[in-house]
Amino acid sequence: MSVHRRKNRLFEPAMVREALGQSFAKLNPTVQFRNPVMFTVWVGTMVMIGVCIWIASGETSQGSLVYNIIITVLLFITLLFANFAEAIAEARGKAQADSLRKAREETPAKKILSGDVYSNEVRVIPSSQLRKGDLFLCEAGDVIPMDGEIIEGIATIDESAITGESAPVIRESGGDKSSVTGGTKVLSDRIKVRVTTEPGETFLDKMIALVEGASRQKTPNEIALTILLAAFTLVFIIVCVTLKPFADYANTPITIAAFISLFVCLIPTTIGGLLSAIGIAGMDRALRANVITKSGKAVETAGDLDTILLDKTGTITIGNRKATNFYPANGVDEKEFIEMVSLSSLADETPEGKSIGELASSKGVKPVVNKTGMRFINFTAETRSSGVDLPDGAKIRKGAFDAIRDMVKRNGNPI
Template structure:
């Protein structure tokens, strides 16, 4: 799935070339629409002259209508023919209009050109609605910044001139012009442009702010950490644009078949003309007229428009919700996954362990023990150290002392001297004293997936600590909703078996794979692929990078990090797991609407072709049916711009209540 072909960039003009459904960057929709309307105006004037008997005048004005109304379509078709050596629908329309005029049906040809040009202009306009979210997002980026000089003065400079290390001033109501770290000031910042989260985030000194987010309250002094082109916001814009300019396999197939299809239509039209004229004895004019009708109704315009407008709308919908797709193929394929694998820490859980329980030996003064534990852990860089310190602070006011003879044994624990005693904090096997008095509580905590740390003083075990990573809000509901869609759910974690089992049972996962290092998670993904088929992997995008790359689709819980943008196929910019269920549903909606469009558009073509053979379809009626079906499938695809949930997380059963493992 993840090959270079799928990541190939292409211009949206590919869709435009195929059936006038793209957005010309050099041509606004109003100009194209103006030409179409003026062509229609001359058509009406010519018709009036035609009705009053001024045939040569009418013919001349019809010719002007052809030139004005058909200018852009003719230019497009001829450009593809002579420059790209390809045949497209525009060429079919040119031939049909010229053919109609050659046998005296100037009025019908003018109607053909007018409706075709008008529908093309309207399609361009409607498709630009799918671009509006990206355009609105790009407009959020500030162009100027308040650069602080060494003497404290501010100078307004272009954002592109900012360098790493520059200090900038961000006032209330202004958008942050660059990624950076707050040097001074306190405020709340609206980060919805990055994460999709509408609730403001409190920021103070040392906090990170992002380009294009909105400073709401206080004045902030920010040190620039990235130049404009490297900012997270600009990378987001580039990714969304890249996704919009990528083609899913279904669209590539249609484009590949377009040339042969046009040749087949031309051959069919020629055969139809010769058969009706020579074999059936129709007049030359009647045979050619019906051949021109067939040329119009058999064109694949609506079929080509069945996919890309819907895809662009769905990608825009995701971007609006803080979900980035690196390619439309991942959006198309997401609902076809057979299994969804989750990392535990930071994905299913909050990723911030908490000290949940403390058990002391009877008769021990907890004040001295807590002070010693916190003082020793202050010297440790273990991931659990800060959780233990915070837990001690929550229980009492800590009097920190400087430990002596500090020794860290990685993977086991730490030892140090405090108040003349030798302390050891770590795993059970790291203790020199007997831990039997804590065996019962150790078993109970282990069964609930908690990490256990023992504390020893002079070879006597005095305390047992339990730490746990808290399951995210709505994790249970999200897992249940994914399972309801028929997908297998699994957890791949580096945690021990007991912890993994407890978490998996708590949130009702189907399977779990424990004790997996980052390199082992690749093998775990392969196992799931062998057992279930296509697998999506959801992780934090950091230590899960190999597994995300191995999965058919890698989904990163981004939280606005560069690494997530680089490693995953889909990025949830806000750490909101409920978005996973929503984008699976969005993928299902996309595939359903594309199927509706393809069935409808092909059915219309078949019916119109059959009607043509029975001489029940006139040229104007054929044009209306052809272009009308095109507009209908585009409008159907644009429904994906609306945020619509099959079932809100808040409507799901309450799975968040604690359950026994």
């Protein structure tokens, strides 16, 4: 979607606050149960809380209260760390959807007011206030605020963010080329559009639904690793339990805090705590590269790809065509050629037209503009050309190949 998106830092204050709140919410045993490793740590934490209460009530065989409180706090921090890692990864994914939603709400729309009170008055409102059947106006440089159908006018529109096509397309009223999509950009001319979708049904809304609907399905590798970690956890539970009879036989008392501390150190706590966060982070990383993955399995599959075949160059590029070099014909002075091309592009507000001026400036050529007697011809979707009429009667034109060819033929010149 061709909207500006602020790059999110890993630990933005708002994101951290949300993740901290989720870290405590995820202490719910029904949530912890999905991760067998961290669930055993949660059980150990609950046991230690009970031991602390037991010692506070007078028990003396389990060590000092301060020692047991320290063990309990460390276990609690371990749980919060695992929850926080998962929550911060989830928050980043939600931030992407929020940025898309904010862009939809903040895109200005030039709504055309009609009726007994208004006479085609134009009022700028947020795009979120548009409803099906409303009319709005779009001019060169405007972002189309809502999906709709052109009822008047013709315009060149940059749809590269949606279709991946780098070349601008022409949309006009009537026929099968009258539909426009919210989020695309008008490059030239002026159009009047009727909204054809209700709020929540636009292309941008479907994009948001895709981002928010990305499910956290476990990948085959993640499932296998979870089973392995659960097996290790079961083994170490047996190891710790068998220590009790050996300790009694050796007449060596071992406190409950010592058993739980040993168990947590033996099990793969770090891997178990970060396993979910790793999967979510993979989906978020793909999303930051403008790739929507609907599951963790898709991320894992993407890691196995060696070659990707794409049908449109704009899918992996910025989408705007750009001038990269000047090629004058034989016998034409290069500097004079660049000056003429630059002059004919001054009235072209499309990205392609602007890039010609930038390329000329990089070569140290700036056209001499004498507005007295000069008449600039703006680029339009209908003519697909721009230019300037000089005071001496000379006419310079620049545009699409077929448009210039037809122009030359109309003036009786051979090709």
